[in-house]
Amino acid sequence: xxxxxxxxxxxxxxxxxxxxxxxxxxxxxxxxxxxxxxxxxxxxxxxxxxxxxxxxxxxxxxxxxxxxxxxxxxxxxxxxxxxxxxxxxxxxxxxxxxxxxxxxxxxxxxxxxxxxxxxxxxxxxxxxxxxxxxxxxxxxxxxxxxxxxxxxxxxxxxxxxxxxxxxxxxxxxxxxxxxxxxxxxxxxxxxxxxxxxxxxxxxxxxxxxxxxxxxxxxxxxxxxxxxxxxxxxxxxxxxxxxxxxxxxxxxxxxxxxxxxxxxxxxxxxxxxxxxxxxxxxxxxxxxxxxxxxxxxxxxxxxxxxxxxxxxxxxxxxxxxxxxxxxxxxxxxxxxxxxxxxxxxxxxxxxxxxxxxxxxxxxxxxxxxxxxxxxxxxxxxxxxxxxxxxxxxxxxxxxxxxxxxxxxxxxxxxxxxxxxxxxxxxxxx
Amino acid sequence: xxxxxxxxxxxxxxxxxxxxxxxxxxxxxxxxxxxxxxxxxxxxxxxxxxxxxxxxxxxxxxxxxxxxxxxxxxxxxxxxxxxxxxxxxxxxxxxxxxxxxxxxxxxxxxxxxxxxxxxxxxxxxxxxxxxxxxxxxxxxxxxxxxxxxxxxxxxxxxxxxxxxxxxxxxxxxxxxxxxxxxxxxxxxxxxxxxxxxxxxxxxxxxxxxxxxxxxxxxxxxxxxxxxxxxxxxxxxxxxxxxxxxxxxxxxxxxxxxxxxxxxxxxxxxxxxxxxxxxxxxxxx
Numbered sequence: 001x002x003x004x005x006x007x008x009x010x011x012x013x014x015x016x017x018x019x020x021x022x023x024x025x026x027x028x029x030x031x032x033x034x035x036x037x038x039x040x041x042x043x044x045x046x047x048x049x050x051x052x053x054x055x056x057x058x059x060x061x062x063x064x065x066x067x068x069x070x071x072x073x074x075x076x077x078x079x080x081x082x083x084x085x086x087x088x089x090x091x092x093x094x095x096x097x098x099x100x101x102x103x104x105x106x107x108x109x110x111x112x113x114x115x116x117x118x119x120x121x122x123x124x125x126x127x128x129x130x131x132x133x134x135x136x137x138x139x140x141x142x143x144x145x146x147x148x149x150x151x152x153x154x155x156x157x158x159x160x161x162x163x164x165x166x167x168x169x170x171x172x173x174x175x176x177x178x179x180x181x182x183x184x185x186x187x188x189x190x191x192x193x194x195x196x197x198x199x200x201x202x203x204x205x206x207x208x209x210x211x212x213x214x215x216x217x218x219x220x221x222x223x224x225x226x227x228x229x230x231x232x233x234x235x236x237x238x239x240x241x242x243x244x245x246x247x248x249x250x251x252x253x254x255x256x257x258x259x260x261x262x263x264x265x266x267x268x269x270x271x272x273x274x275x276x277x278x279x280x281x282x283x284x285x286x287x288x289x290x291x292x293x294x295x296x297x298x299x300x301x302x303x304x305x306x307x308x309x310x311x312x313x314x315x316x317x318x319x320x321x322x323x324x325x326x327x328x329x330x331x332x333x334x335x336x337x338x339x340x341x342x343x344x345x346x347x348x349x350x351x352x353x354x355x356x357x358x359x360x361x362x363x364x365x366x367x368x369x370x371x372x373x374x375x376x377x378x379x380x381x382x383x384x385x386x387x388x389x390x391x392x393x394x395x396x397x398x399x400x401x402x403x404x405x406x407x408x409x410x411x412x413x414x415x416x417x418x419x420x421x422x423x424x425x426x427x428x
Numbered sequence: 429x430x431x432x433x434x435x436x437x438x439x440x441x442x443x444x445x446x447x448x449x450x451x452x453x454x455x456x457x458x459x460x461x462x463x464x465x466x467x468x469x470x471x472x473x474x475x476x477x478x479x480x481x482x483x484x485x486x487x488x489x490x491x492x493x494x495x496x497x498x499x500x501x502x503x504x505x506x507x508x509x510x511x512x513x514x515x516x517x518x519x520x521x522x523x524x525x526x527x528x529x530x531x532x533x534x535x536x537x538x539x540x541x542x543x544x545x546x547x548x549x550x551x552x553x554x555x556x557x558x559x560x561x562x563x564x565x566x567x568x569x570x571x572x573x574x575x576x577x578x579x580x581x582x583x584x585x586x587x588x589x590x591x592x593x594x595x596x597x598x599x600x601x602x603x604x605x606x607x608x609x610x611x612x613x614x615x616x617x618x619x620x621x622x623x624x625x626x627x628x629x630x631x632x633x634x635x636x637x638x639x640x641x642x643x644x645x646x647x648x649x650x651x652x653x654x655x656x657x658x659x660x661x662x663x664x665x666x667x668x669x670x671x672x673x674x675x676x677x678x679x680x681x682x683x684x685x686x687x688x689x690x691x692x693x694x695x696x697x698x699x700x701x702x703x704x705x706x707x708x709x710x711x712x
Contacts, residue, residue: 041707083511083582086674093674094681238707246696246703253693260689264682265483268586276587276671277579286629306448313448320441327437333430373456380449384442391438395431 002219005234007035032215038237039244040225042414046120047223047244048251049113054211055252056106061204063099071151073197075190078153079278097267103145104270105259107293110138118331119352121228121340126221128332133214135328137207142294144203147196149291150188154275159288161188161196167301170315187281227413228340229406236410287370295367296360297321299379300386302371320383327390334390337398339406347401351393359385465616469609471626473590473597478665484683486676487669489521490651495666496520496530498645498659502638503581504535506573508561511582512670515555519673527555536560574621576634585664585671592668594627599660601627602637639663 009030011017020027030036070089072081085092114134117123123131146164150157165188169179184191222231231237238244262269270292274285290298304317327334342349359382366379407413479488496517499509514531522530537550538560553560561580563569569577585592605617605624609631618624622632642655652658669675 080511087511087516093678097678242703243707246700249696250693250700253689253696257686257689257693260682260685264678264685267678273587273589273591276583303445304448306444306451308444316444323437323441327434330430330434334434336431373452373461377449377452377456380445380452384445384449387438387441387445391434392442395434 002031002036002222003038003231003234003237005237006031006038007239009034009036032219033240033245035239035241037219037222037240038231038234039223039240040231040236040410041238041243042225042227042410043223043244043247044226045247045251046112046116046226048248049109049116051248052109052251052255053106053113055255056102056109057204057207057211059102060099060106061208063095063102064201064204066095067099068201071197073151073194075153075193075279078151078193082152094263097263101259101263101267101270103148104262104291104293105255106141107145109255110141111293114138115357118356119342120224120226121335121337121342122224123328123331124335124340125332127218127224129217130214131332132329133210133217135325137210137214139325140203140207140210144200144207145291145293147200147203149275150193150196151200152275153193153279155277155279155283155285156272156275156288158188158279158281159285160290161192163288164290165192167318167321170312170318172315188279224340225410226341226343227407227410228344229408229410229413232409233411289368292364292368295365296363297324297367299363299367300324300383302367302376303379303383305376305380320387324383324386327387331390331394334395335398336395337401337403339403344404344406345397345401346404347397348394351389351397355385355393356389359389465609465613466630468612469606469616469626469631470629471597471601473593473627474600476593476596476661476664478592478661478668480665480668480675483679485679488665491662491665492520492669493522494647494651494654494659495662495664495669497647498639498663499581499666500530500534501645503663504559504562506562506569506578506635508563508578508580509559509582509670510561510580511558512673513556513558514553516673517555520669524555531555531557534560536562539564574634578635581667581670583671585668587671592664595667596660596664597627598625599637599639599664600657601625 009020009024009027011020011026016026019025027036067085070081070085070092072078082096085096087093089095117131117134146160150161161183165179165182168182169175171178180186182192183189184195225231272289272291289295298321301317301321304313304320307313308316337345337348339345342352362382363379363386366375366382369375479486479491499507514527514534517527517530518524531553534553536553536559538553538557540549540551541547542549550560561569563572566577585595588594590597602623602625609624610617616631618632622634623636624632639656639659642653644656645654645659647654672678
């Protein structure tokens, strides 16, 4: 892995020499995120979001472990134990709001990270495995976030759990037994709450493991870059540390600023008021909505209103919702264009900015709104575009599009192919 | 193969969605959904200013005390406040002795056990107790209120869209149902045990107007005149405190955090420029 010109780790003292011989952990870190990892010199700020996502996970793990010390996973006391944290635990309000809004921050940075990958073609060879592992992380995150939202045992917790596990009930023949088995009962209750808590504690560590694989797989070809042109010479790269640790520092500071503004000044802005009402199986909320990061998928789920032959609309919605994520696994084969970066793909670029992005925003809006006839109509058209974009339009574009000429190297893209620069080209 | 399969799946999902949309649009045009009374008569919360609004907002202690008085004399007849303890009232500016008195004179008593017989009993609350509910259980609450349980108010200002403004609007929003409502939606007129209030989600609620006349509660010296509007504001402020007792700590910590992070951001930008200085020039 890595490039032949990568800096080599040199232990600086006797202790580090001893460590390097017995357990080369410092060498491992040096090669992974230190000066031993050469990175393209032209990365823009969109390349900060991987590090930010890792940091968001660490915030969730640390705040989550402390919250778990005070939380009671029992349907009789869960709601009151969260209020106990908010009122009587020292800085409990801070931990709880940090964890609650930290989940939103995690999804914000991961969504930007994913759209970065979509625009710059990060899913293309040789980085397909990085993309696939990333999608596994995304699926695990969604499961973890969903189960975490159930834990406070408010109205949305309860009804959200009921609706989402109800999706499995749409599977023909075995659906209802599966739903009962997943919940440990016929409706969400103590058994469901306990297993959700157990899994909500476990999955972040699974995510951590898959992140290690994600980074490992990334380090084999090395990071991509905004031009999509592969690294050709040492001139094209800089060592990760200090260059990108410094650049990531700026991103980290901005991340924490946004986080602090939400956490301290609008901690309930992203939440649903109904979750401050204790779970009541006998009172259905007027509008059951998931957290904002699930809205686009929720809109796709609700967009199917008409049965297709013998397939009920509900099952179609469930299939489409899962398909909307699973289709991303096939992207390396759907987008066959040899050019990676959207910068050099005029058609791709138009469909990305004027097709995909507005569609996701519209789906998000529809998913968070009360499902009136108008909203359902809009989500049907937007969902239709979503599937067409990835499954029909993208494969066609990648065949018919005339791409713009690529720079011959990353260095040329950064400094321009000036005569002064030309003298820097290695001699033939 | 993958592309052919994907094309077919895409065609199916997109095609069927467009068919569904066309059918929906057709139904929308031919048989539009009937307008509902809620859609036409429900009003969004009034806009109202509180001392705790904004990033530097703080509670007005005197207002919280007046709000507590209203809760104690009016609301607590039916509503519980079960996540709040009497000891928390020290945050409202009461001394330890005053908190003890408030607890001891509270209209409801704390459930306990008769130490001699082991039978269920009640005793006077002490500062360590949570605010006792006016009813021993939900069945009793239901029986006493035409089958509607008065909700716990601890978190009310966080549990409704519109928050504090909603609670204030509801308290001041009781009125006679408009004539149009009777004409267009006779089924949405208030019944014998419900009361019209356009700020309530389905327009009619079981609770009768709790604050009806100016001077219903007697405020201490130096306090504003206890008009219905003033009382509604005061009790709303109190309920905002019960829902978010750490609001001031939160905003104070937030101000410090943002100032710190701005300095941190400056340092990070400086470090970044410094580290990259040689790479940004044409070439060193």
